[in-house]
Amino acid sequence: xxxxxxxxxxxxxxxxxxxxxxxxxxxxxLDGGLDVVAASDSFCDTFEIDPERVAGRPLSALGGGEWNxxxxxxxxxxxxxxxxxxxxxxMDLKRAGKVNRCLVVNARKLDYFDADNVRLVVSLxxxxxxxxxxxxxxxxxxxxxxxxxxxxxxVANSLQIIASVLMQGAKKVRSQQARGHLxxxxxxxxxxATMQRQLAASRLGDVALGEYFTxxxxxxxxxxxxxxxxxxxxxxxxxxxxxxxxxxSLGLIVTELVINALKHAFPRHRKGKILVDYRSDGKAWTxxxxxxxxxxxxxxxxxxxxxxxxxxxxxAKQLNAIVDVAAAKPGTMVSIVHK
Amino acid sequence: xxxxxxxxxxxxxxxxxxxECTLPATRMQFLDAAIRWRDLARRAxxxxxxxxxxxxEG
Numbered sequence: 001x002x003x004x005x006x007x008x009x010x011x012x013x014x015x016x017x018x019x020x021x022x023x024x025x026x027x028x029x030l031d032g033g034l035d036v037v038a039a040s041d042s043f044c045d046t047f048e049i050d051p052e053r054v055a056g057r058p059l060s061a062l063g064g065g066e067w068n069x070x071x072x073x074x075x076x077x078x079x080x081x082x083x084x085x086x087x088x089x090x091m092d093l094k095r096a097g098k099v100n101r102c103l104v105v106n107a108r109k110l111d112y113f114d115a116d117n118v119r120l121v122v123s124l125x126x127x128x129x130x131x132x133x134x135x136x137x138x139x140x141x142x143x144x145x146x147x148x149x150x151x152x153x154x155v156a157n158s159l160q161i162i163a164s165v166l167m168q169g170a171k172k173v174r175s176q177q178a179r180g181h182l183x184x185x186x187x188x189x190x191x192x193a194t195m196q197r198q199l200a201a202s203r204l205g206d207v208a209l210g211e212y213f214t215x216x217x218x219x220x221x222x223x224x225x226x227x228x229x230x231x232x233x234x235x236x237x238x239x240x241x242x243x244x245x246x247x248x249s250l251g252l253i254v255t256e257l258v259i260n261a262l263k264h265a266f267p268r269h270r271k272g273k274i275l276v277d278y279r280s281d282g283k284a285w286t287x288x289x290x291x292x293x294x295x296x297x298x299x300x301x302x303x304x305x306x307x308x309x310x311x312x313x314x315x316a317k318q319l320n321a322i323v324d325v326a327a328a329k330p331g332t333m334v335s336i337v338h339k
Numbered sequence: 340x341x342x343x344x345x346x347x348x349x350x351x352x353x354x355x356x357x358x359e360c361t362l363p364a365t366r367m368q369f370l371d372a373a374i375r376w377r378d379l380a381r382r383a384x385x386x387x388x389x390x391x392x393x394x395x396e397g
Binding site: 132137139143144146151154157 | 346
């Protein structure tokens with residue numbers, strides 16, 4: 001090594017020592033044999049090593065021998081020889097009687113242009129707390145998902161019980177009108193319960209409308225259609241999915257319109273069918289319920305709207321949609337249109 | 340669906356997780372989960388005691 005190179009190496013060493021001494025992070029300066037040239041105060045504080053017993057000692061001999069990690073030594077030697085560098089190497093520092101620490105190690109060779117005077121800067125980040133925090137957050141997310149699923153099951157179960165009580169009441173009362181009201185109430189509750197089931201099965205909180213409307217109409221049909229040869233209820237829906245709150249409104253609208261058709265469109269055991277259709281194109285969608293019944297009475301404009309009509313209009317308004325009632329010849333078609 | 344006892348066990352588990360948690364925000368969320376599990380246990384107990392009414396025959 002010529003004099004100029006030697007002076008440069010000494011200057012570089014001084015600079016490296018100054019950087020290590022002033023560092024707030026745990027940093028080591030090692031030589032080519034992995035002996036410690038200098039360690040930052042932060043290194044000694046963090047890993048509880050006596051500062052007086054650091055310089056000049058092999059890395060593997062620091063502390064109680066916890067730094068004697070063959071894989072780390074191997075990587076550092078490869079770095080010292082210039083064939084590799086260490087970036088983000090994670091290791092567990094195991095100390096007797098103490099909690100293991102998770103460290104992220106980075107190491108670089110300082111180029112002194114002198115093969116006999118190798119220096120390595122090794123920085124160590126203690127990420128134990130960060131890893132624990134990440135694991136806790138993951139655990140918490142998993143627990144919340146379990147809790148949400150249980151809540152959905154419990155709510156669906158509660159709704160099912162309410163629907164059962166209403167159905168039981170409907171079967172007991174003598175008044176035809178009261179029975180009708182109780183059945184309607186039962187179907188409204190079932191509309192929400194069905195949606196709740198769909199939501200529990202969905203991962204992203206979206207509801208597949210095809211499955212939802214099919215289940216919903218099957219439930220209404222089971223409770224309100226006694227002769228399936230006389231009346232049929234069919235559902236055609238494209239592959240639309242919507243958010244839960246919108247699905248609730250759409251489900252209630254379907255419930256009201258189907259109940260309305262079942263109650264008024266097929267008097268005296270008239271045969272026919274009810275078709276529920278939903279299709280969307282971008283943000284625009286149309287929900288229609290069509291029956292092949294007797295159609296609207298001639299004086300329908302003067303007819304007093306019932307609770308069902310009020311519910312449909314309110315829900316359509318909530319969805320920024322318009323309600324269109326038209327003669328289908330035969331029957332009636334009610335469309336809820338959102339543009 | 341879990342029984343009332345299973346919901347209470349989950350509540351206790353969440354409380355234990357909260358107790359060993361050093362991060363205040365995460366601890367509060369575990370405690371919140373414990374409260375919700377206790378509420379679910381209460382609901383489950385009500386349903387287990389009453390049960391869904393049987394459908395009348397005929």
